[in-house]
Amino acid sequence: MCGIHAVLSPAPPGPSHTHAHGLPAEIQRCLHARGPDHFGQAARAIHVVAAAAAAGPDGGAPLWSLRLTASVLALRGDHVARQPLVDRATGSVLCWNGEAWRVGGDRGKRGRRVDRGENDGEAVLKLLLAGGSARGLEGLLGAVRGVEGPFAFVYYDAPTETLLFGRDRLGRRSLVMASDGAGGVVLCSVAGAVAGGEVWKEVEADGIYALRIGAEVSRHEWVVGGDGADFVSGIGRFNRALPSERCKLAAGSSSVAMLREQLLESLRLRILDIPQPPSADGKTRVAVLFSGGLDCTVLARLGHDVLDADQGIDLLNVAFENPRVVAQLQKESNGNVPDFYEACPDRITGRRSFAELQKVCPGRAFRFVAVNVPYTDTQAHRQQVISLIHPHNTEMDLSIAYALYFAARGQGYCAEHPLPGSPPVPYTSPARVLLSGLGADELFGGYSRHLSAFQQRGYAGLVDELLLDVGRLGKRNLGRDDRAMAHWGKEVRFPFLDERLVRWAIGTPAWEKCDFENDEAATGVEAGKRILRLLALELGMEGVAKEKKRAIQFGARTAKMESGRVKGTTLIS
Structure with missing residues (x-):
């Protein structure tokens, strides 16, 4: 169990004179309460290369800031995995709240159990890095679809300048979102006051959400393919059969x-x-x-x-x-x-x-x-x-x-x-x-x-x-x-x-x-x-x-x- 807070805003990161760690005091207190074993932050200044290319040679690269905060309740693995989890090679960052009992089960494959002594958040990060490297956004989505367990997450994939977030198929972990009042987005495990008076809402558990920096949020289904509509909660098909004779459960x-x-x-x-x-x-x-x-x-x-x-x-x-x-x-x-x-x-x-x-x-x-x-x-x-x-x-x-x-x-x-x-x-x-x-x-x-x-x-x-x-x-x-x-x-x-x-x-x-x-x-x-x-x-x-x-x-x-x-x-x- 962990606490997550992420702010993506179209402005350079600057010092905060009102809140420690740049967080509202009440949210910081609640994050600490959720995860008393570790508290950490990571920040990224993002020059949106794709947006600059689309604007032409004189358009310049828009600058966005991303700040990710995580607190940790260490319940998996033989060590405390200090979050946010950062991949130094790519600059990608993961905030993970929950449990991955099995991973790698996408496209009909049976997922493997996360080994004893292995931290599940670190295992998920490896899959995201491998999937994104091989197949871009589809690879990232495939990695998340292959996770069995209760979770909420926020992941910044630096190579594709994409923020991925969501909750598991049944919504067993909390994640709420709001506007930051300046065209950006705030994601958090707990709700609180937001600049500009915007309100919080639950992130739905109906898919995986992706935000290409500077673009609109898109939702991606849990089940890929034409038969996905038949799946209940993205898990399986409901048996609608009716008995042909009187039955007795004993x-x-x-x-x-x-x-x-x-x-x-x-x-x-x-x-x-x-x-x-x-x-x-x-x-x-x-x-x-x-x-x-x-x-x-x-x-x-x-x-x-x-x-x-x-x-x-x-x-x-x-x-x-x-x-x-x-x-x-x-x-x-x-x-x-x-x-x-x-x-x-x-x-x-x-x-x-x-x-x-x-x-x-x-x-x-x-x-x-x-x-x-x-x-x-x-x-x-x-x-x-x-x-x-x-x-x-x-x-x-x-x-x-x-x-x-x-x-x-x-x-x-x-x-x-x-x-x-x-x-x-x-x-x-x-x-x-x-x-x-x-x-x-x-x-x-x-x-x-x-x-x-x-x-x-x-x-x-x-x-x-x-x-x-x-x-x-x-x-x-x-x-x-x-x-x-x-x-x-x-x-x-x-x-x-x-x-x-x-x-x-x-x-x-x-x-x-x-x-x-x-x-x-x-x-x-x-x-x-x-x-x-x-x-x-x-x-x-x-x-x-x-x-x-x-x-x-x-x-x-x-x-x-x-x-x-x-x-x-x-x-x-």
């Missing part, structure tokens, strides 16, 4: 076994070989954003199968003091002050699922971290959270971001010895890698609207609804979520959104994921995400397999803190 179904293998491989990429966190004993390097629900608990359970026996796993369970709910609880209890944190729905579910994990994985050091957030803390951090989620600006955005922001901070209480009556002790998780179960609902039919679509139009309706959800994964709020959680120097990873797992899931017929034609009595678990529920049963977690879907803002009680009449679409005041 524990022994091949798709359940395949899901287990896909998740295990996704987790191996994401939780093995994580460097030891600073100022920690190295026994806990991974934490799970843990509501106790189906998706996150299955990840924790399978993480047990992947990690070495001596590695701990922190379970971050967040609960808020919601004044409106507390007042209602006090009223119902005749004025007694209840333990409103323990009364939160996600806290109740979390402790129940934690107990089930301990039962099925007795040798694993799972640590349940009760992240209790007083209302005063919520108010104290309100402006910071609003700033981080910008340009998102609704009450729903804020309520979701509160939960992710405080969970990622990882400060709470736990029982050192999980025995009855053990007193909670203050604890801050040292883990710098967080796991999220996001994506399971879209892939496997976990929303109530999936059931409604089936009831209205059968499998044809269900297929259309699933295709709609998967197709807009890249337009989801993942950039917002990244900004909220990365502020604590943490990186969130999404095992369900691994490209290969997504390709397999969308290629699997709908009835092999959620067969709504069979009720709960037929299989023991409800139809929504039935494939994942059957996997939970196979893993020995019957209670988890039967957990109902609950939105994070209601489970943690961040929604409607002051008034029950506030709508989620209301703009933040």
Whole structure:
């Protein structure tokens, strides 16, 4: 995880008298927070040769300035790769934020895994240099298309005077852009004030963007060729087949076994070989954003199968003091002050699922971290959270971001010895890698609207609804979520959104994921995400397999803190 800031402007670089490093103070602070291990800058004065040639012999070479800034959270390789990454031979510069699990997979080739001890940003730079040298812009685009993993990047290719930037196919890392007020462009991992009053907007995850210095920005598709329009999120084709006879998804179904293998491989990429966190004993390097629900608990359970026996796993369970709910609880209890944190729905579910994990994985050091957030803390951090989620600006955005922001901070209480009556002790998780179960609902039919679509139009309706959800994964709020959680120097990873797992899931017929034609009595678990529920049963977690879907803002009680009449679409005041 890193922080990126780039300014391309039609003016020579000059000294700044208002901001250290030429950055607004708030943006610099947020970049440091995202990447505490290194902070660096690179600058280029660009004489646009192509533009001068087009203007004729008397036109002169227009001068542009480019300043690139990067902060680094070192999680890959055996050393800290100091960014921006500079190729001294060509003058090209890369700012890389994210993970390249595999590279070199363009044009139907299977990409290679980035080796243990190899830094992925440096590997991507080598591919960009080789691609650009051999085939110019097409070679650069091919190098980016061949990367599997969550990322955002800005790359200046000096030989072609081209600025390349973008986010991965699913938009799992943040990148926002704005005008600099002078005809140039600003790109950043976080939003902030811009000279000239221009506003920030998310860089879409719908392709790779290229800006030839002095020209217009162009967008290039993830998939090249006439069949590219059939690809969902640039990853694969959706299976729209309908069953010819009644089907039943059961524990022994091949798709359940395949899901287990896909998740295990996704987790191996994401939780093995994580460097030891600073100022920690190295026994806990991974934490799970843990509501106790189906998706996150299955990840924790399978993480047990992947990690070495001596590695701990922190379970971050967040609960808020919601004044409106507390007042209602006090009223119902005749004025007694209840333990409103323990009364939160996600806290109740979390402790129940934690107990089930301990039962099925007795040798694993799972640590349940009760992240209790007083209302005063919520108010104290309100402006910071609003700033981080910008340009998102609704009450729903804020309520979701509160939960992710405080969970990622990882400060709470736990029982050192999980025995009855053990007193909670203050604890801050040292883990710098967080796991999220996001994506399971879209892939496997976990929303109530999936059931409604089936009831209205059968499998044809269900297929259309699933295709709609998967197709807009890249337009989801993942950039917002990244900004909220990365502020604590943490990186969130999404095992369900691994490209290969997504390709397999969308290629699997709908009835092999959620067969709504069979009720709960037929299989023991409800139809929504039935494939994942059957996997939970196979893993020995019957209670988890039967957990109902609950939105994070209601489970943690961040929604409607002051008034029950506030709508989620209301703009933040």
